[in-house]
Amino acid sequence: MAMLRPWGPSGRAIVRCTRRAEFTPLQRFTPDFVRRPAAGVVLLAMLLAPCAVVLAAGEFATPYTLVERPSALATAPGITPRGALMLHPARLPAPHPHEMSGLAWDADGGRLYAVTDNGLLVHLEPRFEHGRLSDLRWLATYALRDERGAPLRGRHADAEGLLARHSGNGIAEDTELVVSFERVPRLARYTVDGRLLGDEPLPAALAGRPAWAGANLQLEALTEHPALGLVMAPERPLRDAPQALVTLYAAPSRQWQLPAFDASAGTVVGLETMSDGALLLLERRYVNLFFPIRFSLRRVELSAVGGTASTRTLAVLDNTAGWSVDNFESVARHGASTYFMISDDNRHPLQHTLLVYFSVDE
Numbered sequence: 001m002a003m004l005r006p007w008g009p010s011g012r013a014i015v016r017c018t019r020r021a022e023f024t025p026l027q028r029f030t031p032d033f034v035r036r037p038a039a040g041v042v043l044l045a046m047l048l049a050p051c052a053v054v055l056a057a058g059e060f061a062t063p064y065t066l067v068e069r070p071s072a073l074a075t076a077p078g079i080t081p082r083g084a085l086m087l088h089p090a091r092l093p094a095p096h097p098h099e100m101s102g103l104a105w106d107a108d109g110g111r112l113y114a115v116t117d118n119g120l121l122v123h124l125e126p127r128f129e130h131g132r133l134s135d136l137r138w139l140a141t142y143a144l145r146d147e148r149g150a151p152l153r154g155r156h157a158d159a160e161g162l163l164a165r166h167s168g169n170g171i172a173e174d175t176e177l178v179v180s181f182e183r184v185p186r187l188a189r190y191t192v193d194g195r196l197l198g199d200e201p202l203p204a205a206l207a208g209r210p211a212w213a214g215a216n217l218q219l220e221a222l223t224e225h226p227a228l229g230l231v232m233a234p235e236r237p238l239r240d241a242p243q244a245l246v247t248l249y250a251a252p253s254r255q256w257q258l259p260a261f262d263a264s265a266g267t268v269v270g271l272e273t274m275s276d277g278a279l280l281l282l283e284r285r286y287v288n289l290f291f292p293i294r295f296s297l298r299r300v301e302l303s304a305v306g307g308t309a310s311t312r313t314l315a316v317l318d319n320t321a322g323w324s325v326d327n328f329e330s331v332a333r334h335g336a337s338t339y340f341m342i343s344d345d346n347r348h349p350l351q352h353t354l355l356v357y358f359s360v361d362e
Contacts, residue, residue, distance in 0.1 A: 060092065061085040061136035065324060066356055072322030078314025079297060079358045082338065083133030087353040089345070092138055097122045098347045102162030102179065102222075103332035103340055106192075108172040111139065112332070112340060113164060113192070115179055119144045119157030121194045126340075126357070133357035142194035144179065149195075155183040161222030161232065161271070162330070178222065180232060185212070185219040187230065200230060203249040211239035221271035221330075223279060228254070228302060231279065233268040246281070254306040261285060261296040270331040272339065274299070274360070280339065281311075282331045292320045295328050299360075314360060326354045337362070 066084040067073060073081075089096040099117035106113060112124040121142045127135040143151035144159060151157075161180035177190045178200060187200035201207070202219075212218045213236035220235040231250045237243050237260075244263040248256045248271075260266050262285040270282030278301045285294040295317040301310045317323040326343035333339050334357070343354040 059088070060138050061087050061355070064352075064354055066354070067322060068324050069322040072318075075318060075321050075323075076297075076315030078299070078312075078362065079360055082131060082357045082359055083128075084354060084356045085133060085136055087136065087355055089353060092141070095120060095141070097141055098353070099344050100342050100353055101160045101329045101344050103330040103342050104162045104164040104167070104177065105332050105334050105340065106164045106167040106175050108167055108170060109175060109192075111192075112136075113162060113177060114330075114342065115144070115159035115162045117158050117160075117344065119152035119159055121159075121177070121190070121192075123192070126334075126355075133355070136355060144190060144194045145196055147196055156181070158183040160220050160329070162332075163222055163224050165224065178224070178230070180219050180222040182218045182220060182235070183215060187219075187222070187232075201251050203232070203251045203255075204253045205238070205255065206232070206234070206249055213237060213239055217267070221268050221282070223271045223273045225250075225273050225279070225302070226277065227304065231271065231273075231302070233271060235267045235269065246283070248279075248300075248302070248309070256300075256302050256306055256309040258300060258309040258311050261298070262294070265291075266296075269329045270341070272331045272333050274333065275336045278302075280314075280331055280333070280360070282328060282341070284328065286327075292318055293325055294318045295325055297331075299362075326352050328354070328356075 064084040064086040066081055089098045097116050097120045100114040101117055102115040104113045112126055114122040114124060121144055123139040125137040125139055126133055145151055158181055159179050160182045163178050165176040166174045175192050177192060179188050179190060187202060189197040189200060191197060217236040218234055219232060221233045223231050225231050228250050231248055233246060233248050237247060241247050244260055245257045246260050246268055261283040265287050266283050266285045269284045272280045274280050278299050281298045281300050283296045296313060297315040299312045299314055317325050319325050327346060328341050329344045331339055331341045338359045341356040345351040345353045
């Protein structure tokens with residue numbers, strides 16, 4: 001039915017979620033529809049109007065045990081886990097927002113934004129109890145759109161990095177999103193309902209046709225630094241860059257390098273600016289299911305002119321050391337020292353969408 005479409009002609013979300021709405025079964029209206037024409041008009045208006053999708057508590061987000069044994073915390077001396085949820089995208093209206101790869105927090109609107117590998121933009125509302133993440137409410141899903149207003153498709157839709165501008169200035173209506181795309185590498189600015197505002201320039205080393213490591217190893221992580229502007233990284237080093245180093249880029253031509261967490265199998269998957277101007281770098285080490293799966297969270301300090309960055313490891317999350325990890329691909333700052341981290345389920349039945357909340361202890 002038309003009311004179940006997630007987007008209207010203007011790009012406005014039609015399907016929304018509210019737990020306060022009450023759902024009345026259609027059967028209750030059928031006798032009135034037959035007996036009274038006025039009731040039929042009401043029913044027809046309901047079918048044509050935007051619908052409220054009701055999700056009971058615990059249907060979309062359920063508690064998840066991230067730390068399977070206390071000894072695991074010894075490998076993460078710089079962070080404190082503050083709750084984890086497993087999300088169930090298939091329980092939402094289609095199109096289901098699987099493969100969430102980028103996160104951004106909007107303090108003015110109280111919303112957590114996520115983008116997916118197939119070009120969806122999701123609005124979420126986290127709930128907390130005693131400083132811990134307790135639940136997550138789905139609000140709306142939009143399509144990221146091109147300059148003609150059409151939803152992005154195929155290779156052009158592979159959104160990976162996300163940040164929210166003007167999200168803490170006390171004005172709820174002026175938030176702007178910047179998205180990094182991987183398989184057709186570019187930076188684009190969007191409204192919070194997915195309408196394209198324009199492009200952002202890439203650093204010189206990433207513009208044109210650089211020697212990316214692979215079709216799905218291109219532009220990945222993105223953040224915005226108050227003094228350095230947009231800072232980004234490819235998933236793997238460019239083929240003509242030092243392979244044992246992570247290189248961060250900013251326009252027009254600044255670069256910073258630091259030793260990779262794992263030079264042979266590591267990838268950069270997330271980047272966020274900390275409250276003191278350092279960066280929080282998320283790296284993944286994955287070979288296959290028969291090898292340990294590890295994620296590294298490191299604090300990175302950049303000079304104003306580029307060069308070698310200084311780093312300090314805050315945590316190593318290892319599935320053989322008591323961490324129940326999945327394919328984490330993004331990190332977003334929530335408060336002065338608290339962060340969200342989300343995993344991409346790859347639309348695979350053995351993988352999950354996990355939302356983790358933690359604090360950095362410094």
